[in-house]
Amino acid sequence: MQSLSNRAKKLEKKPFTLAERAYLPAIFQGLSITMRHFFMKKATIRYPEETRPFSPVFRGLHVLKRDEQGRERCTACGLCAVACPAEAITMVAGERKKGEQNLYREEKYAVSYEINMLRCIFCGLCEEACPKAAIYLQADKMAPPRYERDEFIYGKDRLVEPVSPDNRSKRGIQLTPEQADKLRSQLA
Numbered sequence: 409m410q411s412l413s414n415r416a417k418k419l420e421k422k423p424f425t426l427a428e429r430a431y432l433p434a435i436f437q438g439l440s441i442t443m444r445h446f447f448m449k450k451a452t453i454r455y456p457e458e459t460r461p462f463s464p465v466f467r468g469l470h471v472l473k474r475d476e477q478g479r480e481r482c483t484a485c486g487l488c489a490v491a492c493p494a495e496a497i498t499m500v501a502g503e504r505k506k507g508e509q510n511l512y513r514e515e516k517y518a519v520s521y522e523i524n525m526l527r528c529i530f531c532g533l534c535e536e537a538c539p540k541a542a543i544y545l546q547a548d549k550m551a552p553p554r555y556e557r558d559e560f561i562y563g564k565d566r567l568v569e570p571v572s573p574d575n576r577s578k579r580g581i582q583l584t585p586e587q588a589d590k591l592r593s594q595l596a
């Protein structure tokens with residue numbers, strides 16, 4: 409039957425040679441491709457030991473910021489959780505007690521605050537919704553790989569910005585930078 413394009417090619421079925429029956433040409437062709445890729449520039453990197461440079465607009469791991477006096481900024485208003493399209497944020501609010509003014513900036517604070525990094529799509533809407541400038545997505549950090557799903561639930565222990573040990577007295581009370589400097593100069 410005449411094909412429509414008239415470009416049909418009739419192939420003759422030749423019997424395999426002894427080398428072809430032993431798969432030798434295919435084996436050498438495969439080995440040559442492997443050797444060629446062995447010396448080519450690698451398309452992959454050894455993550456997590458190596459990382460690629462981050463884009464200037466990269467949004468990575470969250471941080472709950474402290475104010476200039478080392479107090480937690482978050483007031484547990486819940487706006488970030490409402491804004492989150494992935495429903496990745498949960499929190500429990502509590503009332504600040506007397507004497508905790510140096511720990512929490514507002515009268516209400518987050519007793520617990522969790523972000524599920526497996527749900528998060530790193531859109532940054534929580535950062536934009538926050539009226540207290542308390543939550544930011546860091547431009548140079550991402551959630552490191554883990555083996556267990558539970559380890560992707562980030563609580564306050566991993567989200568709140570760390571306080572320098574220098575800014576803490578021995579009784580665990582957070583000091584202002586000025587108080588810490590004064591204490592350091594007294595101890596020197």
Ligand code: SF4
Pocket residue numbers: 488491492493494495496497523527528529530531532533534535545
């Ligand atoms: S970055 Fe986006 S998805 Fe992730 S917690 Fe914030 S609002 Fe939710």
Ligand code: SF4
Pocket residue numbers: 481482483484485486487488489499537538539540541542543
């Ligand atoms: S991080 Fe900001 S928006 Fe979210 S609960 Fe705290 S103060 Fe409210």
